[in-house]
Amino acid sequence: MRLTPIRAAAAVAALALLVPFAPHLLAQQQEAAATTRAPDEIYSDLSLFGEVFDRIRSEYVEAPDERELIRAAIQGMLTSLDPHSGYLSPTSYEDVQEDTSGEFGGLGIEVTMEEGVIKVVSPIDETPAARAGILANDFIVELDGQQVMGLSLDDAVKKMRGPVGSKIKVTVVREGVTDPLSFELERAVIAMRAVRWSMEGDVAVLRLLRFSEQAYVGIEQAITAAYAQRDGVAPKGIILDLRNNPGGLVDQSVKVADAFLKQGSVVLTRGRGPQESARYDARPDAIDQRIADVPMVVLINGGSASAAEIVAGALQDHKRATLVGTRSFGKGSVQSIISLGPNGAMRLTTARYYTPNNRSIQALGITPDIEVRQVVPEELQGRDEIKGEAGLAGHISGENEDPEAEVAGSSVYVPADRAEDAQLQYALRLINGEETSDLFPPKPAS
DSSP: OOOOOOHHHHHHHHHHHHTTHHHHHHHHHTTOOOOOOOHHHHHHHHHHHHHHHHHHHSSSSSSSOOHHHHHHHHHHHHHHTOOOOOEEEEHHHHHHHHHHHOOOOOOOOEEEHHHHHHHHEEEETSHHHHHOOOTTTTTEEEEEEEEEETTTTHHHHHOOOOSSEEEEEEEEEEEEEEEEEEEEOOEEEOOOEEEEEETTTTTTEEEEEBBTTTHHHHHHHHHHHHHHHHTOOOOOOOOEEEEOOOOBOOOHHHHHHHHOOOEEEEEEESSSSSOEEEEEOOOOOHHHHHHTTTTTTEETTTOOHHHHHHHHHHHHTEEEEEEEESSOOOOOOOEEEEOOOGEEEEEEEEEEEEOOOOOTTTTOOOOOOOEEEOOOOOGGTTEEEEGGGSTTTTTOOOOOOOHHHHHOEEEEEOSSSSSGOHHHHHHHHHHSSSSSSBBBSSOOOO
């Protein structure tokens, strides 16, 4: 449906509501104070937008869809702020809501956009992508023969999702491999079970895949099941595996951390105004009381991001767990999903995360107490690292950000065979007393 002149003017006015965010956040990135512009200057720029919009409508070689033009303008404005802000079309907004619920039809790949192509952050365990052999740091260049270059991230994700049982051909470029690799994948229900657990001897290993709505419930059920398997006897230790966990819902990160803490702050947020600033606290409950004396190790790596970093940072600051692995991703910013009614929603960065000890996570990540690197197969050496938030173009700067962080990177490699998993095996030896460290168990501040 075409926009009438009145609707076009309304669309331009709607853009005016969004423009004030851009100078402020851009100024933060440039480490300069934001300059307040006079309203007449802002509306002069909006007049320029209106002029370009009208010229496109009247002179472009084919009649454009005005609604899509407006949405593309909003998308461009939001994506210019930082890598995590963006516009969600009505369909994409539904997908986001579906994703947080924990189930959809797709391939099982966590992706990001880099240099115009889709980069794999990590394949999700036990999904078509993981079983086919798609790896972190692969670049997806074609989907069913269509080049990804030129597609938005949301459009590419939409193409990868679809009816369960339908097939799609995914072509990837892998560093160190001369020719592109092709995979024919059959879409499946990505159930996104949040937690998988097992007993390694007397030690409970809880693998938290992502922070969907099932995260806390999954942790609670895993701990209950571990006790039941041992006839009510506490496990000798707990390993919480947050490696390659891309994050998710903040409220779930607070609940998961609360499961292991009886009191104190879990995370602090600070934004532009007081409404974006908050403190989230742990409360005593039956779970933390039950496992209060059970020693704990948390595993992290370069794929541990956002909500995973909140939990790791909280347990580290409260001396509840020893962190083992490699430095985390460093995504320490809050994205608010703001509904635009029938027009979808906008994802806008509104605050930064801080650990209970007031450490900024943004672009810095969480440094483990004990660094343990994996033994990487020769064919993957040099390609197992991801640069993290500090390596993303246009990222929001972190306090005391290390300029070397972008160069250094952090490994995301986790062997499928647990016997070859150096980080997991080290954590098990710590808990079983076969390995000793002054950092395990952590000593609370006196």
